[in-house]
Amino acid sequence: DGxxxxxxxxxxxxxxxxxxxxxxxxLNHDAMYWYRQDPGQGLRLIYYSQIVNDFQKxxxxxxxxxxxxxxxSFPLTVTSAQKNPTAFYLCASSINSxxxxxxxxFGSGTRxxxx
Amino acid sequence: xxEVEQNSGPLxxxxxxxxxxxxTYSDRGSQSFFWYRQYSGKSPELIMFIYSNGDKEDGRFTxxxxxxxxxxxxxxxxxxxxxxxxxxxxxxxxxxxxxxxTGTRLQVxx
Numbered sequence: 001d002g003x004x005x006x007x008x009x010x011x012x013x014x015x016x017x018x019x020x021x022x023x024x025x026x027l028n029h030d031a032m033y034w035y036r037q038d039p040g041q042g043l044r045l046i047y048y049s050q051i052v053n054d055f056q057k058x059x060x061x062x063x064x065x066x067x068x069x070x071x072x073s074f075p076l077t078v079t080s081a082q083k084n085p086t087a088f089y090l091c092a093s094s095i096n097s098x099x100x101x102x103x104x105x106f107g108s109g110t111r112x113x114x115x
Numbered sequence: 116x117x118e119v120e121q122n123s124g125p126l127x128x129x130x131x132x133x134x135x136x137x138x139t140y141s142d143r144g145s146q147s148f149f150w151y152r153q154y155s156g157k158s159p160e161l162i163m164f165i166y167s168n169g170d171k172e173d174g175r176f177t178x179x180x181x182x183x184x185x186x187x188x189x190x191x192x193x194x195x196x197x198x199x200x201x202x203x204x205x206x207x208x209x210x211x212x213x214x215x216x217t218g219t220r221l222q223v224x225x
Contacts, residue, residue, distance in 0.1 A: 042217035106158040
């Protein structure tokens with residue numbers, strides 16, 4: 001079955017530590033996205049990529065980094081520069097037709113907690 | 116200024132009633148709109164999308180779009196306790212990105 005897989009489901013980060021969240025899709029989607037969701041709040045865009053080897057900052061990119069070396073994969077690194085990383089992280093993908101938008105498919109999310 | 120606005124709720128409706136969820140948007144260039152349902156602790160799942168003015172029906176769900184008023188709504192008929200969730204409205208922005216509202220929490224009471 002086609003889908004988008006995020007791992008791990010739960011992640012604990014110590015102060016000053018970098019951690020990487022995995023996102024893999026087998027939907028053959030061109031575009032991929034990372035969002036952060038805090039309790040009771042909406043989705044805030046961290047980074048997005050419309051094509052391999054290219055990505056753009058979203059609204060809250062500071063303290064995060066990404067790579068897009070393969071179409072299927074879009075890992076997110078939460079660096080020590082991100083001072084308040086505790087949140088629910090969602091990866092999504094979509095067909096990038098340029099003119100039409102068919103919505104996103106979301107992964108199951110990673111819940112990151114600072115300990 | 117937020118581009119997609121939703122009332123955070125909670126919206127409480129009795130079982131079997133019609134739930135009406137509303138959303139307004141500020142970007143007149145937005146073409147398509149999406150409704151996602153998100154259960155507590157889970158990721159959003161797409162339930163409806165609409166890009167033409169008027170109504171679009173799918174089972175118990177009806178999406179309504181009024182581009183002149185910049186207004187999108189989702190009606191849920193015969194509401195069930197399993198419909199209790201947060202409903203996110205999203206509209207297309209630039210470069211295939213979606214802009215999400217903060218969501219409306221729906222509670223269906225027995």
